Amino acid sequence: MTVDNDRSIVGAPLPRVEGPAKVTGAAKYSADNELPGMLHAAIVGAPVARGRLVQIDTTALAAVEGVVRVLTREDMPTFGAVHAFQAAALDLPMQSDEIHFEGEPVAIVLGTSLQAVEQARPLVRVRCAAQPPILPGHGEREVIAGEEGERDGGSVGEEGGMTWMVWPYGGPVRIGDAAASLETSHTRVGGTWTHPSRHHNPMETSSTIAHWDGDVLTMWDSVQASFVVPPVLADALGIDPGNVTVVSPHTGGGFGAKGWVWPHQVLTAAAARIVGRPVKLHLTRADQYTSTGFQPALTQHLELGADSSGRLTATRHHVSNITGLTETYVEGATEVKDLYACPALDTGQDVERISVGAPTPMRTTNEGCGLWALESAMNELAHELNIDPLELRLRNYADREPTTERPWSSKRLREAYADGARLFGWYDRPRDGRTDGPWRIGTGMATCTMGQVRFPGNARVRLARDGSVRIETDIQDIGTGLQTVLTQIAADELDVPVGDVSVAWGHSDLPSTGPVYASSATVHTGSAVALACRELRKNLSEYSDTPSVTDAIAETDLAEIVGEGKFGLEGNAPIDVGGGDSGYAIRSFGAVFVEVAVDPELGLLRLRRMVGSYSCGRIMNERTARAQMIGSLTWAWGKATMERSELDPATARWLSKNLTGVHVPANADIPADIIVHFVDEVDPHASAIGARGVGEVGATGVDAAIADAVFDAVGVRIRDLPITPKRLLTAIGET
Amino acid sequence: MEFRVNGEIHSEQVSARTSLLDWLREHPGLTGAKKGCAEGACGGACTVLVDGVRMNSCLVLVAQCHGSNITTIEGLADVDGVLHPVQKAFIGEDAFQCGYCTPAQIMSAVASIRERHTSSAEEVQEWMSGNLCHCSAYPQITAAVLAASKKVTG
Ligand code: FES
Ligand code: FES
Numbered sequence: 001m002t003v004d005n006d007r008s009i010v011g012a013p014l015p016r017v018e019g020p021a022k023v024t025g026a027a028k029y030s031a032d033n034e035l036p037g038m039l040h041a042a043i044v045g046a047p048v049a050r051g052r053l054v055q056i057d058t059t060a061l062a063a064v065e066g067v068v069r070v071l072t073r074e075d076m077p078t079f080g081a082v083h084a085f086q087a088a089a090l091d092l093p094m095q096s097d098e099i100h101f102e103g104e105p106v107a108i109v110l111g112t113s114l115q116a117v118e119q120a121r122p123l124v125r126v127r128c129a130a131q132p133p134i135l136p137g138h139g140e141r142e143v144i145a146g147e148e149g150e151r152d153g154g155s156v157g158e159e160g161g162m163t164w165m166v167w168p169y170g171g172p173v174r175i176g177d178a179a180a181s182l183e184t185s186h187t188r189v190g191g192t193w194t195h196p197s198r199h200h201n202p203m204e205t206s207s208t209i210a211h212w213d214g215d216v217l218t219m220w221d222s223v224q225a226s227f228v229v230p231p232v233l234a235d236a237l238g239i240d241p242g243n244v245t246v247v248s249p250h251t252g253g254g255f256g257a258k259g260w261v262w263p264h265q266v267l268t269a270a271a272a273r274i275v276g277r278p279v280k281l282h283l284t285r286a287d288q289y290t291s292t293g294f295q296p297a298l299t300q301h302l303e304l305g306a307d308s309s310g311r312l313t314a315t316r317h318h319v320s321n322i323t324g325l326t327e328t329y330v331e332g333a334t335e336v337k338d339l340y341a342c343p344a345l346d347t348g349q350d351v352e353r354i355s356v357g358a359p360t361p362m363r364t365t366n367e368g369c370g371l372w373a374l375e376s377a378m379n380e381l382a383h384e385l386n387i388d389p390l391e392l393r394l395r396n397y398a399d400r401e402p403t404t405e406r407p408w409s410s411k412r413l414r415e416a417y418a419d420g421a422r423l424f425g426w427y428d429r430p431r432d433g434r435t436d437g438p439w440r441i442g443t444g445m446a447t448c449t450m451g452q453v454r455f456p457g458n459a460r461v462r463l464a465r466d467g468s469v470r471i472e473t474d475i476q477d478i479g480t481g482l483q484t485v486l487t488q489i490a491a492d493e494l495d496v497p498v499g500d501v502s503v504a505w506g507h508s509d510l511p512s513t514g515p516v517y518a519s520s521a522t523v524h525t526g527s528a529v530a531l532a533c534r535e536l537r538k539n540l541s542e543y544s545d546t547p548s549v550t551d552a553i554a555e556t557d558l559a560e561i562v563g564e565g566k567f568g569l570e571g572n573a574p575i576d577v578g579g580g581d582s583g584y585a586i587r588s589f590g591a592v593f594v595e596v597a598v599d600p601e602l603g604l605l606r607l608r609r610m611v612g613s614y615s616c617g618r619i620m621n622e623r624t625a626r627a628q629m630i631g632s633l634t635w636a637w638g639k640a641t642m643e644r645s646e647l648d649p650a651t652a653r654w655l656s657k658n659l660t661g662v663h664v665p666a667n668a669d670i671p672a673d674i675i676v677h678f679v680d681e682v683d684p685h686a687s688a689i690g691a692r693g694v695g696e697v698g699a700t701g702v703d704a705a706i707a708d709a710v711f712d713a714v715g716v717r718i719r720d721l722p723i724t725p726k727r728l729l730t731a732i733g734e735t
Numbered sequence: 736m737e738f739r740v741n742g743e744i745h746s747e748q749v750s751a752r753t754s755l756l757d758w759l760r761e762h763p764g765l766t767g768a769k770k771g772c773a774e775g776a777c778g779g780a781c782t783v784l785v786d787g788v789r790m791n792s793c794l795v796l797v798a799q800c801h802g803s804n805i806t807t808i809e810g811l812a813d814v815d816g817v818l819h820p821v822q823k824a825f826i827g828e829d830a831f832q833c834g835y836c837t838p839a840q841i842m843s844a845v846a847s848i849r850e851r852h853t854s855s856a857e858e859v860q861e862w863m864s865g866n867l868c869h870c871s872a873y874p875q876i877t878a879a880v881l882a883a884s885k886k887v888t889g
Contacts (some may be wrong), residue, residue: 015826022834023822023841025767025808032766114761115752203771203780203835203869252769252835253869285772479832479870623829627872631832634871659867660776666864670873672856 010492010689013623017484017503018250018477027250027477030220031207035278038209039068039110041271042117043264043281044124045103045290049133049355049652050325053097056107057125066116070124071108071271073097079236079266085575086228088260088293089358091326092236094267099128100325101357102653103290105263108271110279133355133652136297136322143350144170144330168577169332169349169366170319173403176344181314185305189380190316193373194720196644197297197322199289199654200362201664204252206292207282208265210272217269218245223261224254225515226474226508232261233269249506251478251516255635256362257292259517264291286657293360294645296321298331300373305344310387310395314344317373323351327358336370338403338578338585339449340378340396345403355652361518363635364696367450372721375446375704380717389445389708390421390591401578401585409584409685410692412615413447416679417591420445420613423675424593431712439597441608442713446701448590448614451578452686452693455514457524457567461490461532463540464560467550469494469501471532474510475525480695481624482521486529488620489689493533494549511564519588519693522620527567527688536563567688584685588697590614592633596709600732603725605641605710609673612698617683618690625694629676632698638665640703641722738800740765741810749797756781756792759807767808767838768792771867778867782839783807789846789865808838811845821845824883825876832870840866844880853884 021027046053058070076094084090093105106126111117182188209220217239219229223246230244251258264281272279283291298321305314321331334347382389397414400407421427426445434441459473471486483503491498504510514524537549540561544552553561570581579586595608612629619625642663646655656662676698682690703721711717716731737746740763749758754773759765771777773793781792784806811819821844824830831837843866847853852862859880860873868876 015829018834019826019831020818022831022837023808023818023825024812025765025838027834028766029769029835031770032760034761034764113750114757115750119752201869203777203833203867204769205771251833253833255869282770285774285777477833479834481832627829627832627875630874631871634873635869658774658776659772659778664867664869665871665873666778666867667873667876668860668864670860670871672874672877674874 009488009498011619011622012488014484014488014498014621016481016624017487029204029250029252030209030222030248031280031282033209033220035209035211038278038280039112039275040114040117041268041279041281042109042121043105043267043287044107044109044121044126046099046106046128047102047126048099048128048130049102051099051128051130053099053106054129055127057127060123061120064116064120064123066112067109067120068112069110069275071110071274075274076270077237080238082232082235086260087232088262088360089327092266093263101290101355102651103357105267108267110271110275134325134353135649135652136354136647139352139354141320141350141352143348169335170330172348173337174346175403178314178316178344178346181344182303182305182316185313186308187306187381187384188303189377189384190303191719193300193302193376195298195369195372196721197294197647198362198639198643199294199645199662200255200257200292201659202253202255202257205283205285205288206258206262206264207280208268209278209280210269211278212273215239216243218247219269220247221265222251222258223248224251224258224476224478224517226476227512228261229265230508233266236266237269246508247506248476251476254478254517256360256365256517259361259515262292285659289654289657290357293358295362296323296329296331296359298333298369300333302373302377304377304381306381306385310381310385310392312340312342312396315342316346319349321351322354322356324356324358325353329359331369332366333370335366335451336374338398338401339374339447341398341402356647364450364699368696368700371446371701372703375701376707376719379444379704379708390417390426393417393447404585406579406583406585409579409586410617410681410683411589412679412681413589416589416613416615419677419679420591420593420611423613423677424611426593436597438599438601440600440713441595441597442709442711443593443595444705444708444712445591445593446705448592448697448701450519450588450693450697450700452523452586452588453518453520454569454576454580455520455524456569457528458511458513459525459528459532459565460511461529461536461563461565462560463494463536463549463553465553465558467496467500469496471501471503471529472510473505473513473525473528474508475505475513475521476516477505478516480516480521480628481621482516482525484624485522485526485620489526489529490533493530496550519695519697522691523687523693524567526620526691528565530565530688531567532563532565535565536561539563582685586686586692588614588616588692590697592702592705594705594709596706596713598710598713598728600714603729605723605728607637607669607671609671611675613677614697615679615681616694616697617681617686617692619678620691625678626676628695629698630674632695633674633702634665634670636699636702637669639721640706644722736798736801738803738805740805741807751798753797754793755795755797755800758797759792765807765809769835769839779843779865780836780839782842782866784842784846787849789843808841811841820886821883824879828875828879828882830875830879831872836866836868840868840876844883847880848884848887853880856881
């Protein structure tokens with residue numbers, strides 16, 4: 001196994017292999033494709049959030065040139081049942097008159113041009129018998145059950161001969177007697193922390209082109225996981241999954257919105273089949289607010305008890321998130337339970353059913369949410385006890401996974417803390433009301449963590465007689481630098497120049513592999529490429545024992561030699577979380593330090609600098625890993641200070657379905673002074689290449705660090721995100 | 736209607752309801768300009784240069800373009816395919832992730848440099864803030880614009 005850090009090609013900051021295609025406009029995203037005879041589609045959504053569809057009147061469309069047809073429920077086939085972990089929403093639309101959320105598809109306009117369908121769509125009259133929507137605070141609440149103390153690897157269920165995952169998050173965990181320990185604790189802190197709902201808003205809204213040739217379906221699709229598209233379409237449309245081809249080389253951002261298959265993809269394929277022509281659907285920005293999920297609003301009640309030295313004695317953490325009437329999504333915020341050593345634990349979650357569509361994972365799910373409460377509470381505890389926040393974390397450092405006692409696959413968080421503190425100048429930071437003109441300056445820190453999500457991975461590697469190496473794997477390029485990393489892995493394993501390695505990706509004719517979400521791809525597909533190279537070497541050794549693979553193949557009369565790589569999980573699991581059955585707890589860690597400026601007169605909040613220092617296993621490409629972390633830190637700044645999707649309190653419609661009313665960071669919000677650091681580490685258990693997940697862990701904990709920096713600057717604690725000028729001014733006014 | 740796109744003359748009838756963005760993408764098939772919203776609100780994934788000025792092409796009707804000279808990302812490299820200094824700098828500084836906003840960022844950068852709004856990191860950040868990048872490659876974009884600006888303006 002080549003997991004030493006000595007070889008220079010792995011880890012080297014190579015520029016991205018797809019760079020030239022991206023800077024010239026040559027990179028094709030799904031909506032960039034055109035097919036002969038193709039129709040454009042626009043989805044007509046329900047205008048009310050709850051009720052019954054009465055009639056769809058299309059008479060006004062007669063005047064619009066280019067409209068070909070309007071499909072309604074009567075035109076649709078009865079869809080077969082689709083499954084969780086593949087489909088994002090299990091209740092497929094256009095199957096009944098019932099309306100469960102505003103924007104739920106009720107009709108599809110098809111036309112020969114985009115202009116025609118855009119002009120026609122608002123002319124479709126949708127008559128509904130509206131009922132009052134179920135609003136937040138009025139929905140039924142459902143407690144997430146689960147065996148007490150159940151392992152969080154995710155349980156696997158059997159159904160119809162297939163294996164399906166059962167949602168692994170949110171079940172109660174009770175260790176010791178948290179209530180009693182809290183009563184007798186030397187110091188207690190706690191409260192309620194809230195997150196608003198937020199939408200992913202990738203720059204590329206989802207698009208799909210469906211083309212049928214007899215029973216054979218080809219989909220050009222914006223996805224973060226092509227392998228789930230064939231089974232969902234096959235289940236829904238009653239076709240053979242082997243007859244579905246997915247073409248998806250480049251995905252224009254996703255952040256979770258393109259992870260599982262959404263109804264619009266099924267509807268596009270169904271529409272194309274009905275009209276017998278290729279159909280393209282490109283969701284508008286507004287469509288996307290009701291079509292591809294969101295991170296649900298959540299409320300967290302968290303309490304910590306500690307002794308006088310700051311050692312935790314008890315943690316109580318209860319979380320509630322909104323979900324749809326027909327869809328259950330649990331935002332697993334209590335997954336932070338394994339961050340610190342603590343003898344008594346009491347966690348639980350519930351969901352509240354209201355009139356919205358399905359929520360879905362979003363950067364960063366689970367711990368990204370839970371750390372807002374836990375790390376904020378840790379900072380409050382440090383303040384109460386007058387202990388340095390970093391020192392408090394070290395006093396509660398978990399040398400094994402607390403709830404299971406399993407060893408970590410690898411954890412170098414102590415080094416990450418120390419390096420981050422040094423790079424930031426944490427111990428020399430100015431205290432007590434430093435000012436800079438009208439600005440008050442504050443600093444804060446937090447721990448970052450994310451449980452490793454693992455999938456099986458597959459790849460093929462071909463070595464040709466001329467020495468060229470080709471990697472084949474059906475993975476998307478979503479900008480993580482994965483394709484570049486794969487070439488580095490193959491160059492390292494086969495000891496060939498990286499320039500001789502190419503990658504074929506983004507087509508389902510290639511070996512099917514895992515997704516590009518949940519910071520999992522380097523682990524599953526990087527491992528598969530390494531294993532394929534090792535297999536190739538083994539196959540080649542049957543012909544020649546010359547160490548150089550290029551010399552060896554030249555000695556044979558083979559045109560090429562091939563290796564297949566399969567990265568499997570223990571127990572043949574289709575997915576595992578936090579280590580699964582590996583015997584190890586697998587998780588990425590980090591520490592983030594921030595400096596902010598607050599203008600107390602105007603309530604303005606500005607980022608001045610950040611340091612992120614991480615323990616994420618072996619870093620495969622320093623440059624692309626850094627980019628991942630800068631992306632996540634920026635994302636977290638947006639979460640902490642600006643992003644919020646609001647449901648209209650009367651109609652349960654999303655307000656501001658655009659990027660003007662919903663703010664995300666712009667260039668001027670993010671200073672150049674961001675330092676990203678990785679500790680030198682090789683994880684021998686998480687993958688076949690020493691790596692763990694990089695990326696999303698960088699967006700965890702940051703909100704709590706920012707809130708503590710605000711407290712340091714102006715002395716107010718904000719527990720509701722985002723920290724807006726209005727909230728700041730209100731809080732400052734109350735002091 | 737007659738106008739030039741990347742130096743090539745187009746003279747044809749255009750539909751009154753077609754945006755420059757949709758026309759570019761669907762007629763000559765120049766799909767480098769992206770659609771992020773079609774309403775001038777996504778921070779210009781559709782940015783192209785119209786007579787050297789950056790425009791959100793989703794907000795321009797192609798019918799307004801008579802006599803104009805339009806440059807898209809596809810027309811930026813020279814005839815031999817040698818990349819423009821801004822394109823090179825974007826690769827060199829790793830100024831993108833998914834790449835969806837990238838053609839627009841590059842067109843904006845070319846204009847910012849030409850407009851002489853690139854003398855410092857702060858100035859670049861301001862003048863490049865019309866283009867959102869939700870993958871958030873902002874520090875690298877700023878570095879790329881500064882690097883290219885040095886090359887272009889000497
Ligand atoms: S496509 Fe969003 S501004 Fe033009
Ligand atoms: S690179 Fe993805 S939006 Fe900018």
